Amino acid sequence: MSLFRGRRLLAGLLLSILLLTTACAAKAPSRFDEVQQESTKQKSGQAVAKKATQGSELNGFFPDSEDGYERVYTQEKKGFAEANLKKGGKVVAQLAISDTSSTPTVALKYANSTKKIDGYPAVELGKTQTSILVGKYQVKVISKDPLFNASDRTDWIEKFDLDDLAKLK
Incomplete structure (x- = not known):
């Protein structure tokens, strides 16, 4: 044992x-x-610029739900806010505002823009994205449904509170 x-x-x-x-x-x-x-890693050692606007502050510039469309916030963080646009329970588009302080090269793509929406320079990215530059903010609408076209994206960009967003520093 x-x-x-x-x-x-x-x-x-x-x-x-x-x-x-x-x-x-x-x-x-x-x-x-x-x-x-x-x-x-970045030169400044951080991914988001210190002066970037809080995402919760950007939420107030999004369009309200209307005409059978429902706006549902999906993400907010420093320098960015995003919402889904739903119709009949289905996501038809994404709406977003981003502060370009953290990514200044984004603003450069609007320099030669000939298209304008509500007086702000606009660009089309492929067949699904439309965006404008409002001051230091990029406002973007992305189609998630083939029936939600460029005209619909432009209409929804115009529903954002663009003039007040332009005043935000």
Whole structure:
């Protein structure tokens, strides 16, 4: 019996030592850790500019629900706010406002724009996106349903409170 007990004690001791040494060993960084570090690096050390507007403040400039359309906020964070536009329970478009302070190159695409919506420079991105630049803010409507066309996107951009958004600093 004592031989069996000794083996059991030895096995338990070895298992404890094994667990202790592996748990305390330094873990080599994975390829994902390296990618995460690279993706979050910027010259300023942060992804969103300090002066970017809070997303909750941008919510007040979105159009209200109307004519069978329902506006449902889906995301808000510093420098960005987004809502889904639903009709009959189905998402037909996404509405978004983003502060370009964090991404100043975004504003450059409007420099040569010949199209205007409510007096603000506009661009079409593919067949599903329409956006305008209002001061330092990009207002974008993205079709999620093929029946929601460029004309519908323009109409919904015009429903945003663009003049008050332009006054926001």
